Amino acid sequence: MPSRTRPSAEWTLAFLADVVAATLERAAERGLHAAIGVVAKETSLSPATVAEWVSRARAVQAAPVPPGLLFCHDCDQPMILLQLPGCEQQYLCRPSCGRAPVSAALLRDVIAKAVLDHTPHLVPRGKTADAASYALGPVQRVAVGRTASDLHIAWRLIPRQLAKPTLSMASRLDYARRQADAGNPAAAIEALRTGLLHSDPAGGIAPDSATARAATLLAELAVAEGDPEGVVPWAGWAHRSLKALLGVTSAEARDALKALAAVHRRAGNLTLAASCYSDLIRQNTEAEGPRALPTLAAQATLALVLHQDGQCLSARQLLARTVAAHLHAHPHHRDGPRMSRALDRMRNTCIEKRHNHESTSSD
Ligand SMILES: [Zn+2]
Numbered sequence: 001m002p003s004r005t006r007p008s009a010e011w012t013l014a015f016l017a018d019v020v021a022a023t024l025e026r027a028a029e030r031g032l033h034a035a036i037g038v039v040a041k042e043t044s045l046s047p048a049t050v051a052e053w054v055s056r057a058r059a060v061q062a063a064p065v066p067p068g069l070l071f072c073h074d075c076d077q078p079m080i081l082l083q084l085p086g087c088e089q090q091y092l093c094r095p096s097c098g099r100a101p102v103s104a105a106l107l108r109d110v111i112a113k114a115v116l117d118h119t120p121h122l123v124p125r126g127k128t129a130d131a132a133s134y135a136l137g138p139v140q141r142v143a144v145g146r147t148a149s150d151l152h153i154a155w156r157l158i159p160r161q162l163a164k165p166t167l168s169m170a171s172r173l174d175y176a177r178r179q180a181d182a183g184n185p186a187a188a189i190e191a192l193r194t195g196l197l198h199s200d201p202a203g204g205i206a207p208d209s210a211t212a213r214a215a216t217l218l219a220e221l222a223v224a225e226g227d228p229e230g231v232v233p234w235a236g237w238a239h240r241s242l243k244a245l246l247g248v249t250s251a252e253a254r255d256a257l258k259a260l261a262a263v264h265r266r267a268g269n270l271t272l273a274a275s276c277y278s279d280l281i282r283q284n285t286e287a288e289g290p291r292a293l294p295t296l297a298a299q300a301t302l303a304l305v306l307h308q309d310g311q312c313l314s315a316r317q318l319l320a321r322t323v324a325a326h327l328h329a330h331p332h333h334r335d336g337p338r339m340s341r342a343l344d345r346m347r348n349t350c351i352e353k354r355h356n357h358e359s360t361s362s363d
């Protein structure tokens with residue numbers, strides 16, 4: 001068990017809020033793990049202590065109110081869930097305004113009642129006691145005034161139905177994969193969208209790899225469902241995040257790049273798709289070698305994209321080279337005949353559409 005810092009009299013809620021907020025800010029640049037190390041060093045706390053405080057503030061499983069929902073009415077900073085040893089949980093903004101903390105239990109009760117009064121249909125039967133965890137469905141944000149009963153609630157114009165709001169990101173990812181494997185992609189997509197509700201793909205990177213992989217899976221499922229337009233930012237965010245968190249040639253970053261390439265291809269951004277597949281070929285080559293199946297598969301798909309984009313000769317030459325390399329390295333693999341048929345189709349399309357390419361011997 002990692003050692004924690006012994007509690008000190010200097011620990012005030014304001015100090016805890018500062019440590020948590022500083023860590024979350026840095027996490028958007030370099031990931032949570034690295035951010036915890038840096039802030040622990042700066043504050044002379046043990047990394048385990050910083051990790052514990054941050055994880056309490058971020059965790060959705062037992063949060064009184066969903067993280068990211070509460071803001072201070074005075075200074076407009078996020079309200080952070082904090083707990084001093086031996087005390088009850090409280091919410092406080094990053095200490096810029098000098099306000100008093102608010103009891104987390106009281107806030108939870110007031111918000112639960114508001115949700116049940118305003119949108120009872122968004123709280124599933126049997127979940128009334130957890131009504132506050134469904135607040136992200138109907139509520140955009142809550143500005144917390146002086147007390148727990150002085151709340152300024154901004155309701156969403158179009159409420160969202162949430163799927164399992166108290167699942168951790170790691171469990172959510174497992175759940176979504178199981179749903180997708182069982183032929184229920186819609187449930188998987190709903191669960192992933194709920195988990196990503198408070199992430200901003202236009203902002204920094206994902207704080208951890210589970211969150212970034214959730215965005216990859218969302219992109220993959222949306223492409224399979226024929227709905228790639230809305231997930232372009234998520235696929236890009238997943239790839240940026242996993243490159244930074246795990247390295248550019250990690251399996252996870254390459255999965256995200258493959259998803260990004262597929263999203264661009266399905267959305268008709270063929271130039272961007274081709275550039276992603278070219279990158280993917282490079283990363284796969286570095287990680288697994290030039291003749292590895294993922295490398296050759298990416299090469300074959302790049303050829304299809306080039307052909308779609310009207311670059312017929314480059315496409316046919318690339319695919320012919322890939323078919324030959326595949327046959328040589330993986331003579332009995334089922335993708336070999338599939339690639340050969342794709343090459344035949346490509347040549348036939350050129351003939352049918354009377355492209356009149358100069359005939360070359362290399363394809
Ligand atoms: Zn404040």
Ligand SMILES: [Zn+2]
Pocket residue numbers: 312313349350355357
């Ligand atoms: Zn052609």
